[in-house]
Every structure is written in C-alpha cells, then in structure tokens.
Amino acid sequence: MINWWNSLYSRSDNAKAYVLLSPALILVILGMAVPLLAVFSVSFTTQASFEIDYTPTFDRYIEFMDTSSRTGNVLTTLLGRSISISFLVAFFTLITTYPVAYYVAFYVKKNKMLWLVLMTLPFWTSYLLRVFAWKLILGHKGVINASLMTVGFIDEPLGFLMYSQTAVVITLAHAWAAFALLPLYVSLEKIDYSLIEASHDLGCTKFETFWRVVWPLSLPGVIGAVLIIFIPTVGDYVTPALVGGTEGRMLSNMIQTYFGRANNFPLGAASAVIMLISVALVTIAVNVVTKRLTQRL
C-alpha cells in the first residue's frame, strides 16, 4: 500500500499535485457540483401536493417569467430588486471604502498591521449580530429616531429608515466593507510610488494624478471589490429578512419560503437556478466591459 502510494507520488508533478488536491476537489464535486445538478433537475419537475411529479417540464421557468400572473410578477420583481440592491451596495461600499484603502496604502507609515486588523476585525464578528445591531439603530424606536426626537428635530419616527431598501443597502454596505477594503488596499499598495511622483513632475495636479494614474492602476482591485460584494449579496437572506420589511424583500426570502412553509421545491429550485444564471451573466458582463475599458487606457 505504502509502496504503491510512494510510486504514484513520485511519478510527476501533475500526479503529485492532484493527489494533494483530490480530497478538496472530491468534496467540491460531491458536496457542491452534484447537489447543484440535483437542484437543476428538480427545477424541471412539478410539486403535486406532497409528492414531486418527476415528468420533465419547463413550467417552473415559465411560471417565474410570466409577469402577467401574480407569482411571476412577484418573482421577477424580486429578482430585479435583488440585482439592483446588490449593485447599489457594491457601488456604495466602493465609494465609501476607496478613500480609506487609499489612506492606509499611501499615508499610513507606522503600524500598517494594526490598521489592517482594524479594517477586517468587524467582518469576523457574527453577521447575524451586525445586522441585528442595525435593527437597533434604524428601528422606529431605535437609536437614530429616539435621539432625533429627544433633541426635537422630528416629531414622528422617520419611516424610511427601517423596513426599506435604504436600510438593506446601509446594512449590507456595513457588513461587506472588509471585502472591498482588502482588494482595494492590495491593488493600491502595489502601485509604484515613483509613477505618482513622475506625474507630479510632469505637471499634473493632484486630481489629474489620481484620475489618470492611481485610479486606472487600482482598477483590478475595484473590479474585484465590486464582484466579491455583488455576487454574495444577490443571495442575501438575513438582512432583507431583518431590516427589509415588505419593500426590501429579496429573491432569497422567497426561495426560503418555497423550501420551507410553501413547500414548493421545484419552483424554489427554478428560482435558484435563475438567480445563479443572472449572477453569472452580470459577472461576465462586468469582466467584458472592464477589459474593453482597460484596453483603451
């Protein structure tokens, strides 16, 4: 046994690498690829009261897309909202974290480690608790409304703060900050400082230097940040459920209902497949557009 192992192991780099990778790859295949195929096949079936009718059909997808029916209308609206909220979150997180990453990359000289720890520490504390903290802050009797009313700025609680898309966007931008800060910091840190000096020597103003030198060079980090926030937030469940209300519901809340109370696995599976395809399409589109843009620069 050991001999066989040793002989296989010493054969070639390819074989050696795949022997080492096999446990992780087998887990990904059995734990993710096969289950995803199962979801895909369930999306072509029909829920008949308690049993699933396995006759292949496209009906679930038609049900999802048919905007004239109530179900289809709700589902397409939620899909559109999930995507637009996630884009807003990615954009909002990007513009708020970019200056911070910029500052740490270019101005912080001592204790960079400490700054990096501080940037990422909130990410490691429970996601559920962070969302819940925002519920305490934005709620009708929450920190913001209560303080504004005590001071006397407002007489009624601000309705738009809680159970709205605004609440979802703020909460998610807070929850995913670390995922923007790190790629941005890494790409800014890599920029050769002499390029910036050269730009100044050649007469560029601060803004021109930023716009024509720093920003283009940080684009890989920007795209990384946008995608790494956009993709997972499309499927976020906790935030819309806790602070979204009816107005801020997203597609995952509906998927959860189909796999829970509503007990309609096929329609839930079809919704999940559509979500995954939309995410893939947006990712590809973002990549293509940025390639075009960077080629022109």
Add this chain to the structure above:
Amino acid sequence: MKLNENRTLYIYVLIYFGFLYIPVMFLPIFSFNQGIHMAFPLQGFSTEHYEDMWNSPKLFDALWNSIYVGVVSSLMATMLAFFAAKAFTKYKFRGQALSYGAILTPFLIPEIILAIALLVIWVSVGLPLGLTPIIIGHVLFCTPFCMIILIARMEGFDNNLEEASRDLGEGVFMTFWRVSFPILLPGLIAAFLLGFIISFDEFLLAMFLQGSDQTLPIYMWGQLRFARRLPHVLALGAVIIVATSLVVMLAYWLRNVGQPQEKQDLTFKI
C-alpha cells in the same frame, strides 16, 4: 506633493471607522440596560440579562452544538486546505487555475444556493437533517478561507528542507510530521481558528439543514421574535463579539509568527 498629511482624508477615515465600529458597540451597551426596551435613554445599569442568559439551558445546548460543528468542520477544512495549498505552492500543473477556482466556488456563489443544493440532495437521498449536513456545508464554506490563509503562509516555504529530510531517509509522512508540520504550525492554527469562527457564526446553511439540532445563530434567530427574550440575546451577542475578537486577534498574531517583517503585510490577502 508630500504624502505626509491629508487632514480631510484623515477625518473621513476616522468617520468611516466610526461607521464600522459604532453599530456593533450598541449590542454591549444595551445588554447592560435595565428593562426590555432597546432604546435611548438608557434605563440604568443592570446585569439581569446576563443572569437570564446564564439560566437558559437551550442556549447551552445550542452552544455545544456550535462548538462541535465548528471544531469538526474547521479541522477538516484546515486539513483539506493544507493539502490543496501544498499543491498550489509546490507544483506547477495542468488545470491549476481551474482547480483553484473550483475550490473557491463554494465561497463565491450566493450562500443560499449552496444551502438549498445540500438540502435538496440530502432530502432526496432520504438522510435525516441535522448537524452532519451542516458540517459538510461548513467544510465547503471554510476550506477556501483556510486555503487562502495557508497559501499566503506557505508561499515562502523552503522546499529544500523537505528534500533534505527525504535524502536523509525519512518517508513522506515522517518528513511532514517532523519538518513541515512544526514550521507551519502557527499558520495551521491561525487557519483553524478563523475557520472555526466562520463556522461558529454561520447562519444560512445551518438554518436550511438544521433538522431539530440548533446551532447558536439559529437559537439567536429564534429568540429575536420575542421582545421579552431579546435582551438576553444582546448579552449573548456581547459575549460572542468579545470572544471572537480575541480569537481573531490571536489568529492574526499567529499568522505572523516567524514571518519576516516585509512579508507580514502580504499575508493579509484576506
């Protein structure tokens, strides 16, 4: 332009850190508040919610479940991640980028899709839901993190050390045990601790796959609905925040043990 000072930017950064940290601080603040209303002005200092927390047997059941799931999943994830990181840092091979992407995918796709995929396969095979499928989900979810941490740590690993050991007559396993393992131990512990934290805090996979076994986040989620039970969740939340911060700082410190100064920043890729 001198990059010594930029007041406006500095003030903005301070405000942003406020945005990052102040919301989380409200949990500990309210957890010491008297009464059940989570609003200002504070009613007065009290530790009643902590006593309440201490006297919730269901909470401790959920805590043990979470610790069990966290330890098992993170151990497995660290092991898988270590082998994978070894392959990526030591060899150039065909399909390298593809394999790397495949292992990262469970973390990159929306989590709810991973959750329902495991649910569908588990139910259709006819197995009972519970901690086992949660562990599988968590291993899938933690392995990418552990792998990124370990790759950063192992990139500078001197392969000559292993070759020397092999030349001196040790086998593959003893070489690992007596040479590579001790050198990489701090990084492995860091990966294990961070994997544990991820699993410990994970909610969505656990919600779909729980069966009747609750983990701590599921327990908290269940309690949020009752105004009366809410304060003790805040107390629990405050304890969790302090505990995870300490563990994460320990992990960060371990990640840099024995690393040369100039490499320390690079280990921060995630």
